[in-house]
Amino acid sequence: MNTIHIHPADLPHFLPSELAASLAGAQRCVTTHDKAKTVWHVWGDASQPVVVLLHGGSGSWTHWVRNIAPLRDAGYRVLVPDLPGFGDSDLPEGCSDVDHLPEHLHAGLAQLQAGGVSENEVCLVGFSFGAIAGAMWLAQYPQDAEQLVLVGAPGMGLTVSDRVRLQGWRHLPTPEGQAQVHRHNLMVLMLQRPESLDGLALSLHSANVQRDRMPRRRLSSTDILAHTLPRIRARVSAIYGEYDALYRGRLPELQSAMPALSPNWGAWQTVAGAGHWVPYESDVAFNDALLKNLLF
Structure with a gap:
């Protein structure tokens, strides 16, 4: 039987002091499956209902830095893994895309x-790539959670005419040049408002993309989520930013498609003025929307 390793968690040094204080007291838990280690950050009391937050592609648990404390303070046990192949978690042997993550x-x-x-009731909340991971997880293991909240989820087969074009950065020789590309990529995909690209967003993104060991994943650009939703028995809800770059001009179509595909549909919420990374860019409105969606 695998043994869990639990230690106090270290937080990124660049977090603002107020935010770092709100996240103090976290546990760092390491689980193991098929010789691969997955790192989880955990907040809250073990007697409380559980919210599992699944980050987006090229990310880590830090995609959720502005959402963890409000959930904990509202009475939830908050579990945030670095998905396999990202952050501090191992890339399992043979794992090349989201369909390998559920196990x-x-x-x-x-x-x-x-x-x-x-110990208690579980809700999965998945952002972007993590939303597909959560959907595939519950399609394969329906007993694991009672609810799934999709945040900025791709994989619905709805393309846009102005496709998001990210720039490469690994070949650039200087940190300044890399930071310039990171700013570009954050604004064309993740964020809507220029003022949202603050120093923290840049630091989080820069640290996360350097630890992405699953670079050739492609399933997010297919209709894999549309094919997975009909298999999910848990209650499914969705939260999207009004200006999500993945669905620019097509959000109303998406809002109609998801309930039709989900056997146990919950609710749809649009966060005004926000882009794709809505949990960060419009954290107050997002946290309110998420808390209103939770079943327990």
Whole structure:
């Protein structure tokens, strides 16, 4: 049987002091499946209902830095993994895309539950790539959660005429040149308002993309989520930024398509003025929308 390793968590040094203080007291839990380690950050009391936050592509648990404390303070146990292949988690052998993640997430949650870290009702909240991971997780292991909230989820087969074009950065020799590309990529994909690209957003993104070990994933650009939704028994809801770059001009179509595909549909919420990374860019409005969506 795999043993969970639990230690106090270290937070990124560049977090503003107020935000770092709000995230103090986290545990760093390491689960293992098929020789690959998954790192989880955990807040809140083990007796409380559980919210699992799944980050986006090229990200880590830090995609959620502005959302964790409000959930904890509202009475939830908050579990935030670095998805396999990202952040501090191992890239499992043979793992090349999102369809390989469910077995590792299922095994990790089971180990946390057996170790007393997570005991109660569970809601999965997935952002972008993490939304597809969450959907595929519950399609394969329906017993693991009662609810799924999709945030900025791709994979619905709705293309836009003005396709997001990201720039490469790994070949650039200087940190300044890389930072310029990171700013460009954040504004064309992740954020809507120029003032949202603050120093923290740039630091989080720069640190995260350097630890992305799954660069050739392609399923997010297919209609994989549309094919997965009909298989999910859990209640499914969705939260999107009004100006999500993945669905620019097509958000009303998406809002009609999702309920038709979901056997147990919950609610749709649009966050005004926000882009794709809505949990960061419009955190107050997003946190309010998420808390209103939770079943328990």
